[in-house]
Amino acid sequence: MKTFPTIETERLILRQLRPEDSVDLYNYFSKDEVTEFYDLDSFTELQQAESLIRIFNDRFITQQGIRWGITLKTEDKVIGTCGFHNWSKKHFKAEIGYELSPEYWGIGVMTEVLREVINFGYKELELNRIEAFTYPDNIKSRKLLEKSGLSEEGYLKKYYYVKQRFVDAVIFSIIKEEVTNDERSKN
Template sequence: MDFPILETDRLILRQLTRNDAKDLFEYFSLDIVMEYYDLATFTELEEAEKLIDTFNNDFENNKGFRWAIELKGENKVIGTCGYHNWFHEHFKAEIGYELNPEYWQKAYMKEAVQPILSFGFEKMNLHRIEAFIDPANISSEKLLFSAGFQKEGTMRDFFFEKGKFVDATIFGLLKDRK
């Protein structure tokens, strides 16, 4: 299967390439972006290249999809969004995303998430899409609510990240209830 390209009014959602490493490093090297991410702030361009390789390996191994979010006409990746933890036998996957802070509060992620959710339900045959976020990540919570997700609860000390245990709030979206 070729990697699917999705389009919106302002965005092209496509497969990441190593040519995108500089754009990813631009924001993965910012503490403000990595505050709620399960990776340390990037200090080397090679870390962005390895992340791109990981996302593409997941696609090649039928474990997920991670789209580059590119601004139409600008040839610049401003974020990524996609699926990981894809459990085929349970018809569910987890969605994840991040965005360069220069583009926050402009509804780009909301615009990107819609075709990705449709792709998950229609092409990946998902019944359930999950998201796990830090309870303090209010912007992510607002995005998920706007996309139709329901807050299902908070799990205490659910992840061990950056040397400490952190809670996770789980959100779910069901195919027949979107």
């Protein structure tokens, strides 16, 4: 995949992040409620957002992942990101990650995004397994993953060292055949 793909949903456009999106990312990554369950501290400088955009875009160039900026169709403002990292072509799997500006929480934006990104992973990246890691206390993320078809596989004790402490993680996954079987059972 040489060209960064754009995904359109009913309300949203998922597109490649641009340097000028750094202000939007900074605005929500500087909020503690966004970074509470993230492996980053809250941003204090615009350069941190600029660096994160470069990291996301470099992962696409090196084929290690893909991260879309989430924008409303009515406004080209980045309200969050979603995509794949830890992409292993050899093992046909990747880890999905996301975050969203708090003013858009609870209205189904990320559910809409995950549906399309997961489908993209299976169809375009030829993934067989999509997994996600979340903190045990991140109830909203756990519910979102379950609503999006991922199943909890296990509890990983002291799995990460983040923000000067060891933290547990819960792993979720969805396998391609599970999605295919779900689609068949609906027909």
